[in-house]
Amino acid sequence: MSKTAAIAVKQLEKAVTDAIKxxxxxxxxxxxxxxxxxxxTPADRKNGDxxxxxxxxxxxxxxMPPFKIAGEIKNNLVLDNTFFTKCEIAGPGFxxxxxxxSYYAGVLRDIENEGDSYGRSDFGKGKKVxxxxxxxxxxxxxxxxxxxxxxxxxxxxxVLDASGYDVWREFxxxxxxxxxxxxxxxxxxxxxxxxxxxxxxxxxxxxQGEDITDLAKLYADENGDSLLKxxxxxxxxxxxxxxxxxxxxxxxxxxxxxxINYDKWFMESELHKSGQVQAVVDLLxxxxxxxxxDGALWYKNKEVLTNKLLAEGKSQKYIDNLELKDDVLIRQNxxxxxxxxxxxxxxxxxxxxxxxxxxxxxxDHHGHVMRxxxxxxxxxxxxxxxxxxxxxxxxLMRNGELVRMSKRTGKAIQLGDLLEEVPVDSARxxxxxxxxxxxxxxxxxxAVTQDNQNPVYYVQYxxxxxxxxxxxxxxxxxxxxxCTDAELMMLRESEELELINHLAAYTDEIISAAKDYDPTRIxxxxxxLATLFHKFYNACRVKGENEGLMxxxxxxxxxVKTVIKNVLMMFNITCPDKM
RNA sequence: CCGCCUGUGGCGCAGUUGGAUAACGCAGCAGAUUCCGAUUCUGAAGAACGGGGGUUCAAAUCCCUUCAGGCGGGCCA
Numbered sequence: 006m007s008k009t010a011a012i013a014v015k016q017l018e019k020a021v022t023d024a025i026k027x028x029x030x031x032x033x034x035x036x037x038x039x040x041x042x043x044x045x046t047p048a049d050r051k052n053g054d055x056x057x058x059x060x061x062x063x064x065x066x067x068x069m070p071p072f073k074i075a076g077e078i079k080n081n082l083v084l085d086n087t088f089f090t091k092c093e094i095a096g097p098g099f100x101x102x103x104x105x106x107s108y109y110a111g112v113l114r115d116i117e118n119e120g121d122s123y124g125r126s127d128f129g130k131g132k133k134v135x136x137x138x139x140x141x142x143x144x145x146x147x148x149x150x151x152x153x154x155x156x157x158x159x160x161x162x163x164v165l166d167a168s169g170y171d172v173w174r175e176f177x178x179x180x181x182x183x184x185x186x187x188x189x190x191x192x193x194x195x196x197x198x199x200x201x202x203x204x205x206x207x208x209x210x211x212x213q214g215e216d217i218t219d220l221a222k223l224y225a226d227e228n229g230d231s232l233l234k235x236x237x238x239x240x241x242x243x244x245x246x247x248x249x250x251x252x253x254x255x256x257x258x259x260x261x262x263x264x265i266n267y268d269k270w271f272m273e274s275e276l277h278k279s280g281q282v283q284a285v286v287d288l289l290x291x292x293x294x295x296x297x298x299d300g301a302l303w304y305k306n307k308e309v310l311t312n313k314l315l316a317e318g319k320s321q322k323y324i325d326n327l328e329l330k331d332d333v334l335i336r337q338n339x340x341x342x343x344x345x346x347x348x349x350x351x352x353x354x355x356x357x358x359x360x361x362x363x364x365x366x367x368x369d370h371h372g373h374v375m376r377x378x379x380x381x382x383x384x385x386x387x388x389x390x391x392x393x394x395x396x397x398x399x400x401l402m403r404n405g406e407l408v409r410m411s412k413r414t415g416k417a418i419q420l421g422d423l424l425e426e427v428p429v430d431s432a433r434x435x436x437x438x439x440x441x442x443x444x445x446x447x448x449x450x451x452a453v454t455q456d457n458q459n460p461v462y463y464v465q466y467x468x469x470x471x472x473x474x475x476x477x478x479x480x481x482x483x484x485x486x487x488c489t490d491a492e493l494m495m496l497r498e499s500e501e502l503e504l505i506n507h508l509a510a511y512t513d514e515i516i517s518a519a520k521d522y523d524p525t526r527i528x529x530x531x532x533x534l535a536t537l538f539h540k541f542y543n544a545c546r547v548k549g550e551n552e553g554l555m556x557x558x559x560x561x562x563x564x565v566k567t568v569i570k571n572v573l574m575m576f577n578i579t580c581p582d583k584m
Numbered sequence: 585c586c587g588c589c590u591g592u593g594g595c596g597c598a599g600u601u602g603g604a605u606a607a608c609g610c611a612g613c614a615g616a617u618u619c620c621g622a623u624u625c626u627g628a629a630g631a632a633c634g635g636g637g638g639u640u641c642a643a644a645u646c647c648c649u650u651c652a653g654g655c656g657g658g659c660c661a
Contacts, residue, residue, distance in 0.1 A: 096604035
């Protein structure tokens, strides 16, 4: 909330507390502790601008009906020198408060003073947070799920940043391990097929996408058949060394196009090379959490999680039902599993000083969450400082029909394709209209439309409209100037006040989004802001009113413009002055 | 079988640390618009929150149960 709004809430807390104390002193209420009440914004503005449930939560303590308690509080309430004019008792015992004109003027002043930084707060107190998102496999092109993860992760990071966290964006590149081996075998088969045709069998679990064939062809075009003569290992290495950087660069350029700037692209191979993976294995061994079986090294996941869940108060039956299993750390063939590398990676993150780790994952990985957190606990870190945002699937729709995407057929809709078809503004905004945990049907037709059906367009339009209004007034030699409090207090139409209230809520909205790891509330917020602005402009005249009121309204327009712009800039969405 | 997620007007979706007449958009109906750019606004109609049971002064929100859909339960990631 704006500074003014924050002050208003504090004033109210104090006033209500004082009133209760006073009522106890003069005997209107029985002796008791002051109940824990809250100050909230009622859903319906008819119920005041702020309200408290103090009377209701006090019902038990005071052994009186809420309505009566509310009456006593009201009788002893002093609102002099606050941002409030009056209060009313309503419903089951709510006490509703109404803002004074000075409040609204204060909000507009806050926005004017803070400008670009209006909305930012120090809620996060500079705490170091890492948001790791997308982290697609470099074995093939990125898909729609990555598109959603990108928009969600980047905007989540933005919201945390605006809330005063020290945010770091990271992409984990799985450039090692099993899937790279699969990648290598796939490339090798495609390469050999160029020269030997179909007598070369393609590995059953290989990557079937056209991109693999293309990469093999590209290698052949540039380097010929020299790899026919060398042994398989050498051949695969040459192909991977050729193809992998190409894929990684493509991911980097796609992300850049998508306006996502990572602080770091972290290579999994570094973890292996530097011995960090081995170190984690050794650490787990030391803790007695491993054993050997069937030639593999296992991690006692079941034991760790059972203890953790029991400590959390889960029943033995619940735990039994989960059928927890142990996990392999080192395969029979001597290679560490993805899980092992992941433990090492998250340990590395903590060791770099991040206090909170946020991972954005596809929901199909949810089975991995608990065991990774458990493993972090097991090696002496706080698993609860690792938060995983799970993201449901994206379905691509065109003309109301599902657009199939399948990596296998090679005809998949890729992130690159999407960005060619859909404006980045649209993609970033639309993917942030649905919470991570709900499946999305991404409407391609909607995403490319340039009309009010497309929310990003609607919001941008509101901003452009304000710019246009300002310009039009300038043509009439009217320029915005700072207003006096008295002038700002001339704003008292309901459309004006509602609009200002919404402006005042911006900072809090960002903080809530940060707390919930849910940037999607901000797109809703700004859409609502655009609507409220249109309503205001429809109901109130700017030009032609007396000078003071005109200036006050012009100032209101500018405040709205500031906030819309701040939202769009925060999300890296363009904010055109005219459209 | 077990676990996680989802289920709100014709459609799309908010609201879920319990609270006051369940919010909004779209399509549809009826209107408005002497400041900018009709890519705007207003009004009426439409859901009792998948079903059932329970806790509570108060439940879309919590508990139990049931139905439907998605995902998961690899020496895949």
